[in-house]
Amino acid sequence: MLLRMLRNDLMRKKGITAALFIFVLLAALLVSSGSRMIMELTSSIQFLFSESKTPHFVQMHSGDLDQTKVNQWAEGNTLVEQHQIVEMVNIDGANLYLGAESEKNTVMDIDLVTQNQQFDYLLNLNSEIIQVRDGEIAVPVYYLQQNKLNIGDKVRINNGAFERAYTIVDFVRDAQMNPSVVHSKRFIVSPDDWQELKQGVGEMEYLIEFRLNDPAKTSEFTQAYQNAGLPNAGPVVTYGLFQVLNAMTDGIIAAVIILVSLVLILIAMLCIRFTMLATIEEDYREISVMKAIGIAEKDIKRLYLLKYVFMAGVASVLGYVASLGVNKLFVSNIMLYMGKAPETLLHFAVPLLAAGVIFAMVVLFCRTVLRRFRSISAVEALRTGSLGDTQIIRNRLSLSRNRWSSVPVFLGLKDVMQRVKMFRLLLFVFIVSSFIMIVPINFLNTLQAPSFISYMGVGQSDIRIDLRHTDDIEQRYANLINQVKNDKDVKAYSPLVTSQFKVRNAEGSYDNLSVESGDFSVFPLSYLSGNAPTTDREIALSDANANELKLNIGDKLTLQVSGEDRVMTISGIYQDVTNGGKTAKALLPYNKDSVLWYVVSLDLKDRSMMAAKVAAYEKEFSPARVTDLQGYLHQTLGGTIQQLKLVTTLALVIGVFISILITSLFLQMxxxxxxxxxxxxxxxxxALSKIKLKYVVMSLAILIVGVALGTILSNTLGPKLVSGIMSSFGASNIVFVVDPLQAYVLCPLLLAGTIIVTAWISIQSIRETSISKMIVE
Known part of the structure; x- marks a missing residue:
């Protein structure tokens, strides 16, 4: 009997049943997809690192290298399992052609290497160790994505004196240098071709790599290496940082999807409540009849619960199944850069469990809502045919005193004010819909804005010039500063040098600290707290460094300057998502023995000359990396921005869909x-049109308030949520860059148009109202 009643009820209320079914399905779909993306990201990184045998410690080095000293020290260190020194030929992007144009505007350091023999293997798209022959080359997947390359395409290297063409035979997955936020990329050539390139083009750079017997002792090993006086003219990168950098782009996207999913779950619960209240409202007389003839309350509850358990179960299962296909959109970037790890039971169990949580929440909410049966009086229900729980709030608005609006508009606004308790649910839905639409848009605009450069520890300027290491680097740097200083087209400039200093740790020994030296007043950063250093006794730390060293504004640290200890005061803390986010800034003479990079930032008097100036400086100071800051941002965050655009589109669709669904259900009820x-x-x-206008006005009145509150939340709570996501990458205080047209005009208009159309369609049943029928009833 229950099954027959269930079937009849589903057929009789197709609209409401379909709406709830779709909504539960969507909630299960997104939650399953988000959890699956997290699983894929985690397992793919682990698989990539396992197959490539990623080193636990890497010291990058430019300049002369005593390999014998390194080898002897490594062989005598009990922490070391394996070590190797990777030689790389670094070439200027202007000399590399991946098509008709050279890579002269690239922000990437381009390194040519051979395949490693012991560990740190470079893998192809099948996660196999790449082997190339003479005349062949394997290109990083970054260029596959950015330049749309194919197997068989040609790569040319030409510096004027040396020219050679290679055929692309594979694309490289590099556990160290995969992400776009890492500004180094390794191309693989054959040993013979590499020797030829070593003689003909470029400068030598090195990766001093170690795998340890116990990876948990990486910090201990790092300290031992730094105290041994070994080569260190470059940054140190560890296994943990490789994981963070690889997870950054897709991790941000997965976190945003999970955030949207959590919001959607909250709205799903409201949808369930709306739907059940609407159903109970429609069935109120039937319920009262069943109670009047003696059917037990628990049996009536079981009838309704069976319906929703069946519907939620089928919707959750279908949502999970659909996520298996939809998930390909979200994990495509993971599959390209890290490959697909062997699937385990957890890959299917965790998303299924997430869908199961949605099902359990639906059932729990159903049981909660069904408690209302306890308050149903059979006699009262038969008499009124109404739920009778709508609280009417009396107010002084009187139609006879109305002089400021038409009657339908007045009645609509009056009705909203009188039934605030009922409309607060619809208000909440509009607030959340606005929130999930506006926050991703604002985050996307923030990533694309020129001001985002400040979150990368870099002041905002027109052009940035990075000098690559050469034997005459000091002279070239001096010449560059002189040229910029005397350039009449330059409005302002700031030379900055990053070098390594020794900083005393809590144990009394010394660690390396990357410190940028120069004038920080020309292109200032936005500081989380404090300000830029103003004396040679002050230092500013990145947020990640301050957290690791457990230091705050006004605290002290001891730095070795010119061989002597100097106590420095923390003047400011800034955000930096590059190089693991661990940097510092001070007004100190840079350490010439451990320079990491030289940078000159400048502003032009006429920005229309930017392209010409970039080309001129690149040609005159080759090999140099000359980029405009917008290009720098695009090349660094391009992959993240593309993924976020997909999520933003999805959020817009979800926001509109939620508004349509809830508005329709609410107005029907x-x-x-x-x-x-x-x-x-x-x-x-x-007239019917006037009555319908009243309901449209009611919906729009709630929408206006909802969008206003949603916008306020988007600009207050939204940045905090995004900052929570970004804090693990070195940016703990994101301030949204808001496009007023998109956030305050287009999104509200989209919602308003949607609500008007939905409201008008939803109230078409009013024309079926029969006065005589109402009188009879």
């Missing part, structure tokens, strides 16, 4: 409750 009132208005001579 409201019209059902107001049948008597509608009949009275008809009997008084109100």
């Amino acid at each position: 409201l019209v059902a409750k107001d049948n008597n009132d509608i009949a009275v208005l008809r009997s008084l001579g109100f």
Whole structure:
């Protein structure tokens, strides 16, 4: 009997049943997809690192290298399992052609290497160790994505004196240098070709790599290496940082999807409540009849619960199944850069469990809502045919005193004010819909804005010039500063040098600290707290460094300057998502023995000359990396931005869909409750169009308030949520860059247009209201 009643009920209420079914399905779909993306990201990184045998410690080095000293020290260190020194030929992007144009505007350091023999293997798209022959080359997947390359395409290297063409035979997955936020990329050539390139083009750079017997002792090993006086003219990168950098782009996207999913779950619960209240409202007389003839309350509850358990179960399962296909959109970037790890039971169990949580929440909410049966009186329900729980708030608004609006508009606003308790649910939905639409848009605009450069520890300027290491680097740097200083087209410039200093740790020994030296007042950063250093006794730390060293504004640290200890005061803390986010800034003479990079930032008097200036400086100071800051941002965050655009589009669709669904259900329920009132208005001579206008006005009034509150939340709570996501990457205080047209005009108009159309369609049933029928009833 229950099954027959269930089937009849589903067929009789197709609209409401379909709406709830779709919504639960969507909630299960997104939650399953988000959890699957996290699983894929985690397992793919682990698989890539396992197959490539990623080193636990890497010291990058430019300049002369005593390999014998390194080898002897490594062989005598009990922490070391394996070590190797990777030789790389670094070439200027202007000399590399991946098509008709050279890579002269690239922000990437381009290194040519051979395949490693012991560990740190470079893998192809099948996660196999790449082997190339003479005349062949394997290109990083970054260029596959950015330049749309294919197997068989040609790569040319030409510096004027040396020219050679290679055929692309594979694309490289590099556990160390995969992400776009890492500004180094390794190309693989054959040993013979590499020797030829070593003689003909470029400068030598080195990766001093170690795998340890116990990876948990990486910090201990790092300290031992730094105290041994070994080569260190470059940054140190560890296994943990490789994981963070690889997870950054897709990790941000996965976190945003999970955030949207959590918001959607919250709205799903409201949808369930709306739907069940609408159903109970429609079935109120049937329920009262069942109670009157003696059917137990628990049996009536079981009938309704069975319906929703069946519906939620099928919707959750279908949402999970659909996520298996939809998930390909979200994990495509993971599959390209890290490959697909062997699937385990957890890859399917965790998303299924997430969908199961949605199902359990639906059932729990159903049981909570069904407690309302306890308050149903059979006699009262048969007499009124109404739920009778809508609280009417009396107010002083009187139609006879109305002089400022038409009657339908006045009645609509009056109705909203009188039934605040009922409309607060619809208000909440509009607030959340606005929130999940505006926050991703604002985050996307923030990533694309030129000001985002400040989150990378870099002041905002027109052009940035990075000098690559050469034997005459000091002279070239001096010449560059002199040229910029005397350039009449330059409005302002700031030379900055990053070198390594020794900083005393809590144990009394010394660690390396990358410190940028120069004038920080020309292109200032936005500081989380404090300000830039103003004396040679002050230092500013990145947020990640301050957290690791457990230091704050006004605290002290001891730095070795020119061989002597100097106590420095923390003057400011800034955000930096590059190089693991661990940098510092001070007004100190740079350490010439451990320079990491030289940079000159400049502003032009006329920005229309930017392209010409970039080309001129690149040609004159080759090999140099000359980029405009917008290009720097695009090349560094391009992959993240593309993924976020997909999520933003999805959020817009979800926000609109939620608004349509809830508005439709709410108005259907409201019209059902107001049948008597509608009949009275008809009997008084109100046209159908005027009555419908009243309900449209009610919806728009709630929408206006909801969008206003949603916008406020988007600009207050939104940045905090995004900052929470970005804090692990070195940016703990994101301030949104808001496009007023998109956030304050287009999104509200999209919602308003959607609500007007939905409201008008949803209240078409009013025309079926029969006055005589209402009188008879």
